Amino acid sequence: MHEFFRPFIVNAYHSPGILDLRFGIFLPPVYQYGRPKLLNFATMGTTLGHELGHEIEAFMEEVENYDNDTCRIYKEKKKCLVEQYSEFQIKKIGKKVKGNQTIHENLADLIGIEITQQIITRFLLRGNFSLPALNFTTEQLLYISLAQMWCSVSSWEKEQLHYELDIHAPSDIRIIGMLRNLREFSNAFNCPRGSRMNPAERCAFRLRS
Numbered sequence: 001m002h003e004f005f006r007p008f009i010v011n012a013y014h015s016p017g018i019l020d021l022r023f024g025i026f027l028p029p030v031y032q033y034g035r036p037k038l039l040n041f042a043t044m045g046t047t048l049g050h051e052l053g054h055e056i057e058a059f060m061e062e063v064e065n066y067d068n069d070t071c072r073i074y075k076e077k078k079k080c081l082v083e084q085y086s087e088f089q090i091k092k093i094g095k096k097v098k099g100n101q102t103i104h105e106n107l108a109d110l111i112g113i114e115i116t117q118q119i120i121t122r123f124l125l126r127g128n129f130s131l132p133a134l135n136f137t138t139e140q141l142l143y144i145s146l147a148q149m150w151c152s153v154s155s156w157e158k159e160q161l162h163y164e165l166d167i168h169a170p171s172d173i174r175i176i177g178m179l180r181n182l183r184e185f186s187n188a189f190n191c192p193r194g195s196r197m198n199p200a201e202r203c204a205f206r207l208r209s
Helices: 037-063 069-085 098-123 136-149 156-165 171-180 182-187
Strands: 012-015 018-020
Touching: 018 037, 018 136, 037 069, 037 098, 037 136, 069 171, 098 171, 136 171, 136 182, 171 182
Parallel strands: none
Antiparallel strands: 012 018
């Protein structure tokens, strides 16, 4: 059975005007009943934001040749992402990510996490939140929860097939790419300026309402 017809798969799909969530999205690690809402929103919000990112990207692709600042910035950031991801090394197979092949998913990832960050900052980051025995700030727990969703183990063969055919970057590179382009992440963990997770040049869109 094709995975599109498997309701319990952990996945979501986008088509113009439609957001299709499989039932598995509402199970761990994306969503867990009883888990603090901040942590659930980090994972669920970014998943939904990613699909909304595809909608935004589809619109921008239609108008990107217009002569205005928004279209110019969009094209610059898109080029920035292609170049940045093309430098990421897939250690297991010794090859670099295909930036052009994965650009649409990388764009959606980045737009999605920026949407999530705005909502969390505006509505959920009020007061301090902590978990017993964990010496992390509220913001740090937010990003740790998000990163855990992308934990995976792959064989050499699977990584090689993924490299050749998949339009997504490997899971570890996806989360690194999202967070290194998010200023709030580097602030939360005090990443030194110019370090891997706080680069001098970011590809962030800095979406604002």
